[in-house]
Amino acid sequence: MSHASxxxxxxxxxxxxxxxxxxxxxxxxEGHSTMLGFxxxxxxxxxxxxxxxxxxxxxxxxxxxxxxxxxxxxxPLVALNTSMLLFSSITYGFAMLAMVKxxxxxxxxxxxxxxxxxxxxxxxxLYEFAHMIHLGATxxxxxxxxxxxxxxxxxxLHVTFGTIWLVTLMVQVWRKGLIPANKxxxxxLSLFWHFLDVIWIGVFTFVYLxxxxx
Amino acid sequence: xxxxxxxxxxxDHHDHHGDDHDxxxxxxxxxxxxxxxxxxxxxxxxxxxxxxPAAATGLIITAFAVVQIIVHMIFFLHMNHKSEGGWNxxxxxxxxxxxxxxxxxxxxxxxHLNVNMMPTHDMQTMG
Numbered sequence: 001m002s003h004a005s006x007x008x009x010x011x012x013x014x015x016x017x018x019x020x021x022x023x024x025x026x027x028x029x030e031g032h033s034t035m036l037g038f039x040x041x042x043x044x045x046x047x048x049x050x051x052x053x054x055x056x057x058x059x060x061x062x063x064x065x066x067x068x069x070x071x072x073x074x075x076p077l078v079a080l081n082t083s084m085l086l087f088s089s090i091t092y093g094f095a096m097l098a099m100v101k102x103x104x105x106x107x108x109x110x111x112x113x114x115x116x117x118x119x120x121x122x123x124x125x126l127y128e129f130a131h132m133i134h135l136g137a138t139x140x141x142x143x144x145x146x147x148x149x150x151x152x153x154x155x156x157l158h159v160t161f162g163t164i165w166l167v168t169l170m171v172q173v174w175r176k177g178l179i180p181a182n183k184x185x186x187x188x189l190s191l192f193w194h195f196l197d198v199i200w201i202g203v204f205t206f207v208y209l210x211x212x213x214x
Numbered sequence: 215x216x217x218x219x220x221x222x223x224x225x226d227h228h229d230h231h232g233d234d235h236d237x238x239x240x241x242x243x244x245x246x247x248x249x250x251x252x253x254x255x256x257x258x259x260x261x262x263x264x265x266x267p268a269a270a271t272g273l274i275i276t277a278f279a280v281v282q283i284i285v286h287m288i289f290f291l292h293m294n295h296k297s298e299g300g301w302n303x304x305x306x307x308x309x310x311x312x313x314x315x316x317x318x319x320x321x322x323x324x325x326h327l328n329v330n331m332m333p334t335h336d337m338q339t340m341g
């Protein structure tokens with residue numbers, strides 16, 4: 001037994017001799033590869049955003065005699081929006097710390113606060129979009145505006161689905177508690193939520209701040 | 215024997231699995247948050263006040279964005295070279311390579327295409 005346990009037990013026979021070709025695949029606990037798989041999804045999502053950034057980089061200065069970033073962007077509003085997303089990142093972090101300690105009520109409270117920050121972000125972004133469209137700066141007005149609405153809109157859509165996912169998981173935890181499956185799901189959403197904040201760094205730097213420099 | 219060994223393995227694996235995921239601590243989240251606030255506030259301040267020339271501001275805010283992305287990766291996404299047996303880092307490096315080639319290549323090619331397709335005054339002398 002001591003000899004057997006020093007080796008990987010899935011690969012030794014009963015006499016402790018190694019088996020090079022096991023008849024059955026070794027057993028893996030449920031969800032052991034979920035986090036890696038979810039990371040792969042995030043990397044592919046990263047490629048979608050890279051393409052949208054490239055499009056914005058190519059046609060972001062084609063104003064077609066229409067409004068330019070300086071006429072449309074309101075930096076204090078973008079700064080407020082950025083702070084909403086940053087606050088939601090730290091509150092999601094606090095929710096994860098509460099989850100590790102199995103403090104369900106505390107975790108649900110932090111998740112709710114995260115959701116409120118997410119909704120504030122979406123509200124401010126929709127207000128900005130509505131204001132731009134009201135001024136005639138619609139997606140079909142120029143190459144710059146098409147690229148802007150697709151890039152920022154895709155990010156906003158991710159935050160929307162992240163918020164829906166957040167509410168779904170709060171209901172799941174409320175009904176089933178902090179079971180391993182729910183913890184795993186919360187860890188996936190944690191990666192997703194922080195990933196969206198990383199994308200937003202690119203958006204506020206290369207779209208809004210660089211737009212005001214032109 | 216076989217079942218017992220199997221069970222040992224499952225427990226071993228589970229412990230290892232738990233150690234694999236770094237959840238961070240209150241301290242690391244606060245360090246990441248404070249660094250992010252500083253790294254966000256300075257670029258906004260530079261652009262809003264116009265304290266520096268546009269070219270210098272552009273370089274500085276690009277550098278701040280790169281640093282802030284790394285800060286988020288370490289303190290919020292808990293990236294390190296060991297997570298998931300190094301596969302997370304390998305996938306990330308591969309993605310960065312593809313992203314840099316795709317974005318820099320697109321912008322470079324389309325810029326030159328744009329410049330070379332521009333109608334110029336030389337057209338009159340080309341006959």
